[in-house]
Amino acid sequence: MEIKSTEPKEPREKGIHFIHQIIEDDNKTGKFEQRVHTRFPPEPNGYLHIGHAKSICLNFGTAAKYGGLTNLRFDDTNPTTEDTEYVDSIRDDIRWLGFSWDDREYYASDYFEQLYAWAVELIRKGKAYVCDMSAEEMSANRGNPSVPGKESPSRNRSVKESLDLFEGMRKGEFKEGEKTLRAKIDMASPNMHMRDPVMYRIMHAHHHRTGDKWCIYPMYDYAHGQCDSIEKITHSICTLEFEVHRPLYDWFVKELGIYAPQQIEFARLNLSYTVMSKRKLLQLVKENYVNGWDDPRMPTICGLRRRGYTPESLRNFAEIIGVAKRDNVIDVALLEHCVREDLNKRAFRVMAVLNPVKLVIDNYPEDTVEMLDAINNPEDPEMGTRQIPFSKEIYIEKDDFMENPSKKYYRLSPGAEVRLRYAYFVKCTHVVKDSDGEITEIHCTLDPASRGGNSPDGRKVQGTIHWVSATKGEQAEVRLYDRLFVKENPDDAEEGKDFKDYLNADSLKLITAVVEPYLKDADTNMKYQFERIGYFCFDKDSSTEKLVFNRTVTLKDSWTKQATK
């Protein structure tokens, strides 16, 4: 007799990505004594976008997975572009996403003194020198990938002289651009970054943290690896474009003989129908194509938040898209799927009519308002029920009535019967039109026995439509957002055009809707589903006189898809 093995299959996790594989290998060999310590290193010169969210989730998520820590480190080595406004927004965004760096909030500028001392050390070792060349000269002498560069005349000046000049640079004895400190590596290297890269430049600029203490500032390449080293970072995760910088990153650490973190590069996120570069996002804001960094059409974290995205949905998105090294374009439909999935579970259902037409129930008493029970979320009974006022005159969507319906249309039409959600079955008797032939009123009779939405005779109706009492409903401004661009890749512009030529003219539609009275008490922390329409959130522009809702995303709609076929 065959004995079935009850031995469970090795519960090996399938499909872990290459970065986690590297970490698991390192943990096996003990390369970092089983430590995992990452960092998220934004430059405070702009707002974070969903691409950064991917990186944040990767860094914080990786550390959490392997029992390690993540530092937040502001890469503030260029005082002319950076500002505390950005520091604050970056902190908010990371916290909102759900991650914590505890008290490990660092700044590259915290290490300026140490970086300076190390630079002096490199000069002493003959590995760095003060260069007199201007930016133009330097560029002209750098050569190109196939032509080696020319060495600077300053390259062979004495250690003593470089030391004195570097001190003079720090003391402010030179004008901006007059001198630089350069690493002495190899002007003939096939890697352009190794051709005596600049380590320090002179900038007589006020720094948002160090004030006027310094007039020389380290370059990214000289600062980043050393900051990682000081913080004992194990895996320094960055995007692909820094791959060619890695030899330089390793060079500094090696020449200085200090602790060596490992830089690992992954492919940045690209999303269809949007742009991701800081420069372009800034342009959209500056030139008023959108209303600020947190415009709900922006791919910024604050924009997505205002749009109604939840941290959970973004984290799940980051998880689902994976991490690899090949260039990728993620379909926005996947992002939308992630919010829908999350909002379906948590959104409070309400009824709102966005494009109203009046429906009059002829056999219903004039002055009666009755309260009907409605379920707040069929996915979560714990969210309870509420009452909705019903009256003789109500609003329904224009789309939910058709005078000459097609075969598969099962909403309201002359002679047809539908269910008013949570209310009654109604049958259309006739319509009233104005002189232009526009329908102004739809008349119905209701079946009193169907109160609540079911008929005792067991009769079925195909369609259920939503409605709002004409007398008890509230007006609200509803902002219907759609994708910002009409082109899948706006960066891929035709001759003579640029990404702005592909802006979607209909990315925002403002309408006045009528919503059920419950929403008078709406609040910004709540997520709503306007039944049969989409997910919406309460916008901060709301006031006591005006309710404002943003459409996060529509519901999936297999009807219009079929109807427009």
Next chain:
RNA sequence: UGACCGAUGGUGUAAUUGGCAACACGUCUGAUUUUGGUUCAGAAGAGUUCUGGUUCGAUUCCAGAUCGGUCAACCA
């Protein structure tokens, strides 16, 4: 052009590290449904850029080619 990196359905990511390609999104059917939502059942869609090599066997290893990306700021 030189260095570095990459290439798997429409999109993204996998494939027990050499054992006859899986998952998700999207698309399409159908069922259920007081949301044409959700849920459920199912289908179509790639033979892994190409050419050789190693091997009983290659998406995986090797060589070459092709295509794509990144890099020539005193930006990060």
